[in-house]
Amino acid sequence: MMYWLKIAFKNLINRPLSTLLTVLLLALGIGISSFLLIIDKQLNENFTKNLAGVDLILGAKGSPLQTVLCNLYHIDAPTGNIEIIKAKAFLNPNHPLVASSVPLLLGDSYNTFRIVGTTYNFLDFYKASVNEGNIWKKPFDAVVGYQVAVKQNLVVGSKFKSSHGLLPCEDKHDNDFTVTGILKKSGSVIDQLVLTSTQSVWYSHHHENESENTPEAPNHRETESGMEMIDSTGLELLKHEERSITSILLRFKNRNFQTLNLARNINDNTDIQASNPAIELNRLYDTMGIGEKILRYLVFLLLMVGGVSIFIALVQALKDRKYELAIMRVMGSSSLQLALLTLLESLLICFCGFLLGLVIAHCGVWLFGSYASEKYKYTFEAWHLIKEEGILSLLVAVIGIISGVFPAISAYRTDISKTLTQS
C-alpha cells in the first residue's frame, strides 16, 4: 500500500501544474464551506451566549431591533433613556413575573469599548466572574472585560478617562476611572465591555452639567463628596427614581401568556418599549438567511467544479500515460491494480485539497475574527476543528471516489495489445 501511495504521489507531482490547479479548486470549495460552517456555528453559539437568557428588554421607544442590538450585542446606538420611576416595578425583586432584572446605562466609552453602568446582577446574567482584583465598590471603580484589558494593556489599578459617545475622538470626561478588577475570558460580548456602577456614568455627566446649574446638582455633589455610595442592586437604584437609565434586561420566572400580555401592555400603554430579543433575532436571521443560502449554493457549485476538475485531470493524465499503463500490464500488473492506482491518485488530490482547504478556512476565520472583534464585539475561535469538518471530509472522499471511478474503469479496460500497436 505504501508503495502504491508513493507511485500515485510521484505520478501527481510529475504533472505539477495540473495537480496544483485541481488541488486549489478543491481547496477553495472546501475552504469556503468549512469557513461558513465555522462562522455559522460560532455565530450561533455567540448569539445564544450573548442572549444570556434575556426574555425581554425594556427601553425607550424606537426600533425594537435596535434596542436588542444595542443592549444585548452592544453594536447599535441606544434608542434613548427611560426614567427609573416609570420602570420601577421591574427593578423590584418582588415582581410576580420577573425572576431577575438588570439595569443598563449606556452612552460612554473608553477607546471604542463601551462603558456599561449597571448592578452586580449583570455578572450573574452572563455567568461572568472577576478573575483578578475585585468588583466595583465606589463610583469610578471599573471592572474591565478580558479583551479590553488585553487590547488596552489595563491591569488592576490602571486609570483611564471615559469619553462621551461611542467614538474615541468625542469629548473626554474629566473623571478618572480606576480599574479594580478584570473579568475571566468568556467568549461573549462581556469580554469587550467596561462595567461600572450607574453612579459613575451619572457623575461624569453631572460634572458637565454643573456649570448649567441644574437643580439636582447640589444634592449630588453632597452624595459624591460624602458617602460615595453606589447602587449594587436594582432595589437600591429605586432611591434615584428621578434619574434615567438606558434599559432593563428581564428574565421571567416562566414564559406564558401572562408574560406575553405584559409585553403587549407595556408597548400599548406606557412610554416604555418592550422588545423580545428572540423574536427580533429571528426576524434578523430571516433577512440575512437569503445571503447565506446563496453562499451555500455557491459552495456546492465550487465543490462540483473541484470534482469535475479532478475528473478532467485524471482523464487527461491517463490519455498521456496509456502507453505506460499498457507497459505496466505487460510487466505483470492486473487491471484492478491499475484501477486502484488511478482511484488512489484521485483520493490523494482530495486529501491534499481538504488539508489546504482547512488551512484556508481557519486562517480565514482568524482574519475575519480579528476584524469582527473590533467591529462587532465578537470573538471567534479560529484554531479548533469542528465536527462538521469531519462530515466535510467524508463528502470530499465521496467526491474523490465519484470523480476517480470513471478514469479508474478506463484504466481497468486498457487493451494492452491495441495500445502498444497504436504507438
Added chain:
Amino acid sequence: MIKTRNLQFRYDSTKQWSFPDIHLEKGQSLLISGYSGSGKTTFMHLLAGILQPKFGSVSINSTEIYKLNQRDLDKFRGQNIGIIFQTPHFVRSLNVTENLQLAQKLSGNIIDGLRIKNILARLQLTAVSQAMTYTLSVGEQQRLSIARALINQPTILLADEPTSSLDDHRCSEVIALLKQLCLLEESTLVVISHDSRLKPHFPNQIEIKS
C-alpha cells in the same frame, strides 16, 4: 522452453493469420522475420500473452498460458516473459532504478536492490541509475528497456525490432549483447525483425508470410 501449436488470429472477417508452430528449448534463440504488415507483431503479442488467439495454444514451461484466467496470466507474464519494445517506454514519473523496482514489484517478486545494481552495471547504466528516464540518450533508453525485460530472469525474452534504428556497428553490438545476456540469464531469445542484417546471427529462423 516455449511451444506453439496451430496459432491463428483474426481482427475481423477479412483478414486471418495462421502462424507456424515453433518449439524452442532453454538457451536457444530464434529470429522471426517478415515484411511490415505480415503479422510479425501480432505473432509476438500472441507469444507474449497479451493477445488472445482465435485458435491454437502457446505453452511456456509446460503451462498453457491462454488457459489461465486473466489475473494468473498477468502474473505469469510478469514472471516468465520479458519484452523489449521497438520504442522504449517507461513510467515517466519514476527514475531509472524506480522503474526497475516497479518491474520487480509488478511481477510479484520482492524488490531486490542488489539485482538491480548488478543488471545496471552489466548494461553500463550505473552512472544514470538515479536519472529520470526521459533524460537518457536513445542508446541508454534501449539498454534500460533490456535491463527491465531481464530483471525478473524471464523464461523467454521477446525483442520487437531491437535494431531498426541502429547503424551496422551498433546493430551487431546490440545483438551480441542480447545473446550474451540471455545465455547468462538462461532465457530463450526470440527476436522479431524485418532487419536482414540479423540473419547471420541466428541459426534458427522462420519467416512470416501473409
